[in-house]
Amino acid sequence: xKHLQEVIARSSSSLHRVERRMVASAQIADAMEKCxxxxxxxxxxxxxxxxEVTRWLSGTCNxxxxxxxxxxxxxxxxxxxxxxxxxxxxxxxxFNKNIACDFTSAGPENLSRNYIIGS
Amino acid sequence: xxxxxxxxxxxxxxxxxIEDLSGRKCNIYSIASSxxxxxxxxxxxxxxxxxxxxxxxxxxxxxxxxxxAEGARIGYFKENEGKPADHVCALYDLPCRKLRVYCVRIxxxxxxxxxGGPKKTGKWQEDDNLSVSARQMISFAAALFEAKDKGDxxxxxxxxxxxxxx
Numbered sequence: 001x002k003h004l005q006e007v008i009a010r011s012s013s014s015l016h017r018v019e020r021r022m023v024a025s026a027q028i029a030d031a032m033e034k035c036x037x038x039x040x041x042x043x044x045x046x047x048x049x050x051x052e053v054t055r056w057l058s059g060t061c062n063x064x065x066x067x068x069x070x071x072x073x074x075x076x077x078x079x080x081x082x083x084x085x086x087x088x089x090x091x092x093x094x095f096n097k098n099i100a101c102d103f104t105s106a107g108p109e110n111l112s113r114n115y116i117i118g119s
Numbered sequence: 120x121x122x123x124x125x126x127x128x129x130x131x132x133x134x135x136x137i138e139d140l141s142g143r144k145c146n147i148y149s150i151a152s153s154x155x156x157x158x159x160x161x162x163x164x165x166x167x168x169x170x171x172x173x174x175x176x177x178x179x180x181x182x183x184x185x186x187x188a189e190g191a192r193i194g195y196f197k198e199n200e201g202k203p204a205d206h207v208c209a210l211y212d213l214p215c216r217k218l219r220v221y222c223v224r225i226x227x228x229x230x231x232x233x234x235g236g237p238k239k240t241g242k243w244q245e246d247d248n249l250s251v252s253a254r255q256m257i258s259f260a261a262a263l264f265e266a267k268d269k270g271d272x273x274x275x276x277x278x279x280x281x282x283x284x285x
Binding site for chain 1: 137139140179185
């Protein structure tokens with residue numbers, strides 16, 4: 001188990017990239033299921049091979065933003081590759097000229113606020 | 120069939136939960152030949168974690184995401200690596216990477232990991248090392264589903280349970 005724990009620790013820096021790929025795949029799979037579209041049908045509509053769609057669903061594909069946009073158009077759903085667990089929202093609001101407030105949210109359990117008091 | 124605490128034994132296969140990978144979306148197990156012995160997946164990691172660092176990191180990260188966030192979606196696995204309907208499959212690896220790990224996937228919330236190795240041939244049957252790993256999982260799957268069919272165990276979305284007659 002020692003090596004496994006070491007690998008989990010060392011690979012954590014690339015976890016967000018893997019998660020993003022897998023989330024994009026999951027979103028495509030869910031959208032296909034929702035609209036009852038098969039792999040072969042999606043492949044035909046996208047002008048791709050069925051094996052390419054299989055690769056999209058495998059969670060190993062580094063999607064370009066253009067490919068995600070094209071898939072989103074065909075499926076009628078926005079495929080972002082961003083899951084709820086890593087949703088990051090940054091909002092900057094100014095109050096009365098001298099108080100700025102930054103919100104950074106990385107999911108509902110990890111909400112932080114940084115208040116910057118200006119002059 | 121015997122049980123030892125968290126370990127369940129079916130036909131000589133000790134099924135051990137990997138807590139570090141399991142999460143709210145998927146329970147991940149591996150198998151060992153003895154209660155205290157390393158599991159097939161641990162042996163796989165130990166053997167390849169330095170030689171195939173990127174591939175191993177990718178595999179482990181994929182399993183972490185399955186366990187904690189996405190579940191073992193069918194698209195993440197290369198199906199039909201074993202006998203018909205025995206649920207033996209392989210994890211998809213990155214394009215141009217060829218490190219296979221075999222497993223039994225049951226729905227989106229249960230994966231039992233085996234071993235594997237570098238894929239140098241078109242079929243696992245043509246590679247001695249991969250043949251051993253794939254056949255181990257095929258034998259395990261046969262024992263697992265035989266125990267299920269006999270009513271010795273129950274498999275559901277939360278894991279594998281021994282059925283105890285009251």
